[in-house]
Amino acid sequence: MLETVTLSKKQRIKAVKQDKAETKYWKPWRTTWNILSLVALMAAYAENQFVPAQELVNNGAYKWFLIAYFIYLVVVYAVGSVIHGRIRVYSGHFAQLNTILGLLLVVQDLITEKFAIIKLPFFVSFAQILDQIKTDQKLLIASTWSSLGLWLISFVIGTLIGVILGLFMGRYRQFNYWSFPFLKVIGIIPAAAWMPLTMVIFPTSYLAEIFLIAFAVWFPVAFMTIGGVQSISTDYFESAKTLGFSEFQILRKVVIPGALPNIFIGIFTAMGLSFTMLVISEMIGAKVGLGWYINWAKGVGNYTQVYAAIVIMAVLFSVIFSFLNKLQEYALRWRKRSN
Amino acid sequence: MVQLTVQNVNRVLHDNAGQRINVLEDINFNVNSGEFISIIGPSGCGKTTLLRLISGLDQPEEGQLTVDGKPITHPDVSRGYVFQHGSLFPWETIKENISSGLKAVYGRHYDKKLVDHYIDLMGLKGFESAYPHQVSGGMAQRAALARSIVLRPELLLLDEPMGALDAFTRADVQNVIQRVWKQTRTTMILVTHDIDEAIYLGTRIIVMTPRPGRIKEIVTNPLTFPRDRTSDDFLKFRRTIQDKLNFGVTEN
Numbered sequence: 001m002l003e004t005v006t007l008s009k010k011q012r013i014k015a016v017k018q019d020k021a022e023t024k025y026w027k028p029w030r031t032t033w034n035i036l037s038l039v040a041l042m043a044a045y046a047e048n049q050f051v052p053a054q055e056l057v058n059n060g061a062y063k064w065f066l067i068a069y070f071i072y073l074v075v076v077y078a079v080g081s082v083i084h085g086r087i088r089v090y091s092g093h094f095a096q097l098n099t100i101l102g103l104l105l106v107v108q109d110l111i112t113e114k115f116a117i118i119k120l121p122f123f124v125s126f127a128q129i130l131d132q133i134k135t136d137q138k139l140l141i142a143s144t145w146s147s148l149g150l151w152l153i154s155f156v157i158g159t160l161i162g163v164i165l166g167l168f169m170g171r172y173r174q175f176n177y178w179s180f181p182f183l184k185v186i187g188i189i190p191a192a193a194w195m196p197l198t199m200v201i202f203p204t205s206y207l208a209e210i211f212l213i214a215f216a217v218w219f220p221v222a223f224m225t226i227g228g229v230q231s232i233s234t235d236y237f238e239s240a241k242t243l244g245f246s247e248f249q250i251l252r253k254v255v256i257p258g259a260l261p262n263i264f265i266g267i268f269t270a271m272g273l274s275f276t277m278l279v280i281s282e283m284i285g286a287k288v289g290l291g292w293y294i295n296w297a298k299g300v301g302n303y304t305q306v307y308a309a310i311v312i313m314a315v316l317f318s319v320i321f322s323f324l325n326k327l328q329e330y331a332l333r334w335r336k337r338s339n
Numbered sequence: 340m341v342q343l344t345v346q347n348v349n350r351v352l353h354d355n356a357g358q359r360i361n362v363l364e365d366i367n368f369n370v371n372s373g374e375f376i377s378i379i380g381p382s383g384c385g386k387t388t389l390l391r392l393i394s395g396l397d398q399p400e401e402g403q404l405t406v407d408g409k410p411i412t413h414p415d416v417s418r419g420y421v422f423q424h425g426s427l428f429p430w431e432t433i434k435e436n437i438s439s440g441l442k443a444v445y446g447r448h449y450d451k452k453l454v455d456h457y458i459d460l461m462g463l464k465g466f467e468s469a470y471p472h473q474v475s476g477g478m479a480q481r482a483a484l485a486r487s488i489v490l491r492p493e494l495l496l497l498d499e500p501m502g503a504l505d506a507f508t509r510a511d512v513q514n515v516i517q518r519v520w521k522q523t524r525t526t527m528i529l530v531t532h533d534i535d536e537a538i539y540l541g542t543r544i545i546v547m548t549p550r551p552g553r554i555k556e557i558v559t560n561p562l563t564f565p566r567d568r569t570s571d572d573f574l575k576f577r578r579t580i581q582d583k584l585n586f587g588v589t590e591n
Contacts, residue, residue: 235426238396243440243490244416253439257430334430336472 040102166225385552
């Protein structure tokens with residue numbers, strides 16, 4: 001205890017971060033694996049360059065991707081082998097995975113464009129997907145922004161409605177009595193079932209899409225929030241009362257933070273549902289967005305474009321996921337770590 | 340000067356079978372300003388129930404509790420309450436916890452120096468920005484004590500705040516409580532099942548018996564301050580209290 005006090009705040013934060021990194025990224029640094037992963041990437045490049053292709057593909061984008069990947073690994077390993085910090089922990093942990101990824105790139109390239117074991121138009125090489133993304137970049141960037149914007153508005157609205165309803169239903173018995181039966185019955189309906197109606201009822205299809213996505217979100221969030229509020233120990237409410245908290249202060253300083261762990265469980269459940277509804281509603285009603293792009297590509301029979309949209313979704317949704325994860329980590333920083 | 344009056348108080352609960360249980364029966368006593376009252380008795384004698392009635396968290400079925408003549412109807416900042424497990428808000432740092440009551444009552448312009456003063460007095464310096472799960476049980480209890488005392492209550496109710504602590508930490512928190520009591524002259528009521536603790540801290544000791552919870556006797560503590568836990572007088576008085584507590588047990 002005393003030792004930690006003598007450290008400066010900066011040093012302490014650094015030590016804690018290093019500690020956290022080592023528990024999370026537990027595979028130890030092995031120079032062999034680091035070199036192997038570089039070899040695997042070089043093999044991927046060489047294979048793509050020298051094995052004759054059976055399908056006509058522009059490999060330019062793929063090669064740049066491999067070079068960028070290679071340079072990234074070289075930099076990370078160079079830093080890691082000199083400085084014993086978080087980068088070393090991180091790169092040591094992922095060296096094996098990177099090696100396998102390099103080999104997978106070789107394999108997928110061989111069975112698609114090189115030997116055509118699985119064929120066009122339904123199976124394409126990663127090189128083709130990257131080339132497609134490069135060709136369609138303007139349209140894809142616009143689609144991605146559009147999807148992200150739609151998702152963000154709808155998700156925030158759905159979450160806010162869910163949290164507010166959940167807090168009130170969890171805290172006030174009267175409110176719960178009059179609203180919970182409706183929540184149970186209405187919330188359980190899959191948002192997709194409302195689709196034909198919303199397309200007619202709402203003045204614009206954009207509003208209809210917002211409604212559908214928000215509808216998929218509010219129920220799990222509200223449901224988990226109610227449980228969260230009800231799980232707060234009465235001790236906290238009672239000490240708040242003896243400390244002179246008003247009802248509003250109890251809501252703000254006891255109910256909300258106390259329910260927050262559960263609210264986040266609801267948010268993460270809702271996140272998956274919201275992605276599904278985003279793609280479905282864009283496929284049906286929209287003139288923009290990644291869902292629309294997929295539907296359009298299907299119409300013209302270009303499955304490479306479908307793959308391109310899927311790859312972009314994988315990246316976009318992963319980024320959203322890790323952002324929400326970071327948000328949760330920060331908001332619940334007061335919690336005891338379980339490991 | 341009489342401050343708290345407890346008159347003919349009965350607390351009646353019903354069990355699952357609908358059977359009437361007298362948790363507290365015919366409780367009568369007065370507390371004068373500046374006293375330190377220890378309430379001692381075996382578990383199930385209704386000590387905590389009584390303390391909750393005094394705080395206003397619960398209401399008695401019969402009888403009346405008054406502070407300075409005014410009946411107690413709800414919890415109030417003038418009556419601080421330290422729970423057995425501290426119940427610091429786990430989502431607030433130690434410092435935020437200690438200032439939470441002040442912020443609630445006085446808004447943003449509360450007396451920040453007062454908070455620092457009690458952080459110092461309770462030996463919590465260096466741990467202001469730690470979260471409750473990161474500090475020891477003794478520190479958490481001292482912080483909980485600071486959180487209540489910083490509001491300058493007229494009456495501080497302590498519900499076995501040392502119950503979950505080990506012997507060394509317990510003695511340490513006892514000394515802190517005594518120091519605060521002497522410095523602030525706050526009237527305190529401590530519920531405990533530890534005889535030494537009751538004697539070490541209390542100016543008067545209320546001995547209770549269980550089923551139904553009644554006051555067996557109210558004993559004035561003859562010991563002067565500073566008190567020595569190993570002195571002959573202390574041990575002799577301890578024996579007196581022990582005998583009063585054991586009465587019911589030997590009878591069975």
